[in-house]
Amino acid sequence: MRKDRRNFLKKLGVASLFGIGSAGALDQYFKKTVYAELFKEDGLKENTTRWGMVIDMTKCEEGCTACIDACHFQHNVPEISGKKEEVKWIWKEAYKNAFPSKSHPFTKEETQKDPVLTLCNHCKNPPCVRVCPTKATFKREDGIVMMDFHRCIGCRFCMAGCPYGSRSFNFKDPRPFIKKINPDFPTREKGVVEKCNFCAERLAKGQAPACQSACNNRSIVFGNLGDPNSEIRRVLMTQNTLQRKTELGTDPSVFYIF
Amino acid sequence: MSWKTLSREKEKMNDLFKIVIGLVLFFGLFSIPFWAGSSSGGNGPEIVVKEGTEACVESKEFMRPNHMHLLDQWRDSVVRDNDRVYTNASGKHFEKSLTKTCLNCHSNKEEFCDRCHDYMGVKPYCWSCHLSSEEQI
Amino acid sequence: MIEKAFVGNRNYWVWIFFLLILITVGFVSYMIQLDIGLSVTGMSRDVTWGVYIAQFTFLVGVAASAVMLVIPYYLHNYKKFGKIVILGEFLAVSAVLMCMLFVFVDMGKPMRVLNVILYPTPNSILFWDMTVLSGYLVLNVLCGWVVLSAEHKGVQPPKWIKPFIYLSIPWAVSIHTVTAFLYAGLPGRHLWLTAILAPRFLASAFAAGPALLVLLSLLLKKLVGFDAGKEAIEKLTTIILYAAIINFFFVAMEFFTAFYSNIPGHEHGLAYLFFGLEGHHNLVPWMWFSLIIGIGSVVIFLIPKLRQNQSLLIVACLSIFLSLWIDKGIGLVLGGFVPSPLESVTEYSPSLIEILITLGIWAIGAFVLTVLYKIAISVKNQNT
Structure with missing residues (x-):
């Protein structure tokens, strides 16, 4: 950090001292610094990698589960019925549950109605990594948790640390609950936690994540947030996007368009 | 020496005898695995490798005692460092993968892995997550 | 000294065998859990910690409360605690052991427990909790045993033990502070995300622990004629009183901040616990029961006429102990998971196997405590 912000605060102080800083100019300055901070800080220089995703809910088809099916087959995610022990990497959740602080009684009808696609946010400041006592959960250099x-x-x-409910625990041996096993990816043992890995195993081969490949409506954009010329950056520059629970300081790498 | 101390000495002697018997029994029982196993053949089980395959990633002499360490290293570097390519002593490249690289040649888990592991009495838990070629079909 | 645990009257052995039976049942239940997985418990994807971690949290407090005897005796030279300091230290030993067992049985992969040491991770509070808890166990075993051995031999305790005793004082505070940090540092868990969680933990611990000690002292007096002394009990009562008052004051603070600020996230946890949320109110009767008997016991402790009546004193100690066990051992841990990060309410109740394992661990604690107290009291009695 924090050089930018320190400089900014310094300038803010100087400006207010002379009574010259108009609100607009400061606002502009602040936006620029924060924006730069988002993509440059934490060792993330331009042209380094931070994988991210934009989910365009206006294109996501109601009732379609292509991405979920593809992901859950790709990663041998067991299909356990019931809320108690279910395992899920990507799923659909009502808007008011996924965005509790942004939902209000007058929310646009289709936003309120259509469930939102949710998955691990691969936060820049992941609380799950912070609390893990064995580094079993860790953040890679390319931002993947x-x-x-x-x-x-x-x-x-x-699971107590994740503010998004993105993690599942294997309460029992998951193998009997996997309908069709994908031989290219391991299953899990009972007793471990699991979650979305942004298809690290596919990225290694230069393939896009399974969910994006499976989507026929192009509602998922996946790419490098560190590359200013990437498609995902272009989408973020031109469209209004939301992150889940920004107030917690986790800085998700998954963005939404409604 | 009075009669009393004499009998006490004698008691001590008796104890000594008991202690020796106890020790012999103890060590005898505890060394069972060594002398019971010594009679059964020392050549190890016969293991089967698929016909017409190329050489292993490293020499047989290296792999036999070190394959578990190599696999351990592989899994750490793949999962944690995203480093998926192994370069062996002669400069050849391999994908660091138990199921894709190793099982390619050692396709018969029962006749290769299990036979030796059973013989050695070790129970690696690789297979509770990773799929052997038989399970893959 | 250990030989003193092998001689005892019929009641002693009946009690020991009763505990051994509970331990066996708990062990068999744990084998089932180990075989099938945590599926046999009542825990779920939304409520990922249950009665095990709740017991752990509560018992860390019981362990820390030994300091309420150590401070007056060693720092303020309050000699009246001379006979019962050892009871506090040994209670801490048994409580820390239970804590460790409760964390262990909660793990999905217990055979990998050493990973916490093999891959030490200082940014995880759990790593620090393991460190301070094992340190506290060693300190209490050491201080308790060395001082008792000296008494056994009829000599003064060695000088080198003093620094360890003094060290155990801040260490006791640290174990409960670190345990509170397990919860208080998690974003998005509003019930736990409060700066007064550690102080509240300490306050409730310093009420519940000494209350248990009073009960144990009175029990020992009745069973084996070991008299802690009237003044010692009265002093303990005072400690319980003020700690309990501070605890309830803190609870009131939580209510004010949550409901006056009217921030939904802050309200939900408390609302679920005390009034029910979205039609779910499993814990409501528990929480009100806890609050009522807790405040009731404060009244007894506060009025001299009432607290000097021994039966009422016992009722008050039982009440405050139970009240805080519900408050911290059930309400706080379970309440933190409601609502879930996805704003849904999932309720939890422990399964039979979970309860049997829990009882088994309590039995192990009681077993260790019985043996240690047997030794301590045999030594104390030999000198009188």
Whole structure:
């Protein structure tokens, strides 16, 4: 950080001292600094990688589960019925549940009605990584919040820490609940936590995440937030987007268009 | 020496005898795995590798005692460092993958992995998550 | 000294065997849990911690409360606590052991427990909790045992033990502070996200722990004629009184901030606990029961005429202990998971296996406590 902000505060102080800073100019300045901070800080220089995703809910088809099915097959996610022990990497959630602080009684009808696609946000400041006692959950240099299933001790501290409910625990052996096993990806043992990995195994081969590939409506844009010329950056520059629970300081890498 | 101390000495002797018997029994029982196993053949089980395959990522002499360490290293570097390519001693490249690289040649898990692991009495838990070729079909 | 635990009257052995049976049942239940997975518990994707972690949290407080005897005795030279300091220290030993067991049985992959040490992670509060808890266990075993051995031999305790005793004082505060930090540092869990969580934990601990000690002292007097002394009990009562008042004051603070600010996230947890949320009110009767008996016991402790009546004193100690056990051991941990991050209410109740395992661990704690108290009291009695 924090040089930019410090400079900004300094300038703010000087400006108010002389009574010259018009609100507009400061606002402009602040926006620029924050924007730059978002993409440059934390060792993330321009042209380094921070994977991110924009989900365009205006294009997402109601009732379609293509992305969910593709992801859950790709990663051998068991299909356990009932809320108690279900495992999910990507799923649909009512708008008021996914965006509790942004939902209000007069929300646009289709926004209110159509469930939102939710998954791990691969936060820039992930609380799950902060609380994990064994580094079984960690953040890669490219921003992906990964899980090492070999190391997880199943304490579920990360599940208490995640403010998005993006993590699932294997309360029992998941194998019997996988309808069709994908031989290219391991299953899990009972007793470990799991979640979306932004298809790290596909990215390694230069493939797009399974959910994006499966979507026929092009409602998912995946790309490098660190590359100013990437499609995802272009979308973010031109459209109004939201992150979930920004007030918690986690800085999600998943953005939404409504 | 009075009669009393004499008997006490004698008691001590008796104790000594008991202690020796106890020790012999203890060590005898505890060394069972060594002398019971010594009679059964020392050549190890016969293991099967698919016909007409190329050489392993490293030499047989290296792999036999070190494959578990190599796999351990692989899994850490793939999962944690996103480093998926292994370069062996002679400069050849391989994908660091148990199921894709190893099982390609060692396709018969029962006759290769299990036979030796059973013989050694080790129970690796690789297979509770990773799929052997048989399960893949 | 350990030999003193092997001689006892019929009641002693009946009690020991009763505990061993509970321990066996708990162990068998744990084997089932280990085999099938945490599916056998009542925990769920939304309520990921249940009765195990709740017991752990509560018992850290009981362990920390030993300091309420150590401070007056060693720092203020309050000699009246001379006979019961050891009871406090040994209670801490048994409580910390239970804490560790409760965390262990809560793990999905207990065979990997050493990963916490193999890959030390200082940014995780759980790493620090493990560190301070094991340190506190060692300190209390050491201080308790060395001082008791000296008494056994009829000599003064060695000088080198003093620094360890003094160290155990801030250490006791640290174990409960760190345990509070497990909760208080999580974004999005509003019930826990409060700066007074650690102070509140300490206040409730310093009421519940000494209340248990009073009960144990009175029980020992009845069973084996070990008299802690009237003044010691009265002093403990005073400690319980003020700690309890501070605790309820803190609870009131939480209510004010949540409901006056009218911020939904802050209100929901307390609303769920005390009034029910979206038609879910499993814990409402528990919480009101806890509050009523808690305040009732404060009244008894406050009025000299009432607290000097021994039966009422017992009722008051039982009430405050139970009240705080519900408050911290049930309400706080479970309440934090409601509503879930996705704003849904999932209720939790422990399964039979979970309860049997919990009882088994309490039995292990009681077993360790019985043996340690047996030794301590045999030594104390030999000198009188």
